[in-house]
Amino acid sequence: MTSRIRDIKERPRALLLRIGAGALALMPAPLLADPPLLGLPVDCALGHSCYIQQYFDRDPDKGEVQDHGCGALANDGHGGTDFAVASLEQVAAGVTVVAAAPGTVIGTRDGMPDISIQDPNAPDLEGRDCGNGVAIDHGDGWATQYCHLREGSIVVEQGQRVAMGTPLGLIGMSGRASFPHVHLTVRNGDQKVDPFAPESGPAASCAMAGTDEEAASRATPGGREGLWLEPPAYVPGGLIAVGFASKVPAIAEVRAGLRTAPVTSPKTPALVVWGYAFAGQAGDEIEIVFEGPEGEIGRHLDVLKKAQPFVLRAYGKRTPASGWPWGVYRGTVIHRRGAQELGRRYIETEVN
Missing domain, CATH: 2.70.70.10 (Glucose Permease (Domain IIA))
Incomplete structure (x- = not known):
């Protein structure tokens, strides 16, 4: 029992x-x-x-x-x-x-x-x-x-x-x-x-x-390093998830499991790339690059002012009056600590 x-x-x-x-x-x-x-x-x-x-x-x-x-x-x-x-x-x-x-x-x-x-x-x-x-x-x-x-x-x-x-x-x-x-x-x-x-x-x-x-x-008494059969790599921080949204998402939405639509309307209110990271330290950089079918649309670099167990950052553009041109849009999110790149993730959505 x-x-x-x-x-x-x-x-x-x-x-x-x-x-x-x-x-x-x-x-x-x-x-x-x-x-x-x-x-x-x-x-x-x-x-x-x-x-x-x-x-x-x-x-x-x-x-x-x-x-x-x-x-x-x-x-x-x-x-x-x-x-x-x-x-x-x-x-x-x-x-x-x-x-x-x-x-x-x-x-x-x-x-x-x-x-x-x-x-x-x-x-x-x-x-x-x-x-x-x-x-x-x-x-x-x-x-x-x-x-x-x-x-x-x-x-x-x-x-x-x-x-x-x-x-x-x-x-x-x-x-x-x-x-x-x-x-x-x-x-x-x-x-x-x-x-x-x-x-x-x-x-x-x-x-x-x-x-x-x-x-x-x-080493343990048995001579091996640590207790793991296959020791997990030490990871001091990095990216957990990235995505596209039609607005800057709330952290509660991301934690719930916010998904990126594979196909997006040309008339969506905005295209926003977001990145969700863990173990942020003061001085860490979160860079977001936003690209479309004709090349780079913009990029943003944010430097953390204090340590945060979870970090959500977003960058994007409002939809132009004529709508977004058809094609593939790509977001790249990079988490850096000094010269070390802790994480780099990509996300895509197709506008048509």
Whole structure:
């Protein structure tokens, strides 16, 4: 019979099931045993249909943030990795959360609504920050937890054995979540572990960047780097989605899953190229290039004045009195950080 997370709070492993996305990160400690080899906890194409919105915060000091890539793509005290999707449309379609490694289900919770914690109608969480979730014991003191799953989507029960890749539920936005994602926490005993760099401390790993000592600091007792079967590339920010619209869209429209019409009327009120990015930092550039059948129509460069977890920028033109000439119109959106290009995406629509 399925056990809900709150029903096993007195068990030794219950700490696993009470975590929240904002729980404090702990200082690195020696690992108890060889860790499990982890696959991705989501059935999606990382970098295309899903992305990592936040990493593990490795800096234990309050107010200080550092991820394993020596960047700041984490909230203060963030004790896991957030695998996100761009829109609620994807949530409705269903993006499967899977077991990252073989093990035994030790707890589940379902029945919490999918609603942003920023929504005034969001329910009182009463300590249930994880929302709908699953926890799995992998043996030798290792466990994983999967939070913020979609209401009604949990398909495993307490005591069930699972293999790597076994479906657990679907990505949602339950509990303390403000965007659709699954929050993966890895634990070794009572210690939260960064699956990208399980042994290294924040100052050491970044101070030694590019050295043999850095590589050694990232190795597990088994000698491999990190806990991943295939380590995901470190991505410090970039573009999530781009599109054409007849006006500057609201961010709520984009998050809902705003689509670009393949064919557009010559008399549409305007043609606007929009770009939606994540992990913007002060000084980042968002450039939008707007082209038509006769060449470039215009371009716009915006420099971010402050850090923003999500960035929406748009540029376009009102429709001329005679209407838009027939042909293919193309938008290009580029996200840059200094000399580094974090993302470049294209979108087209045909006017006829």
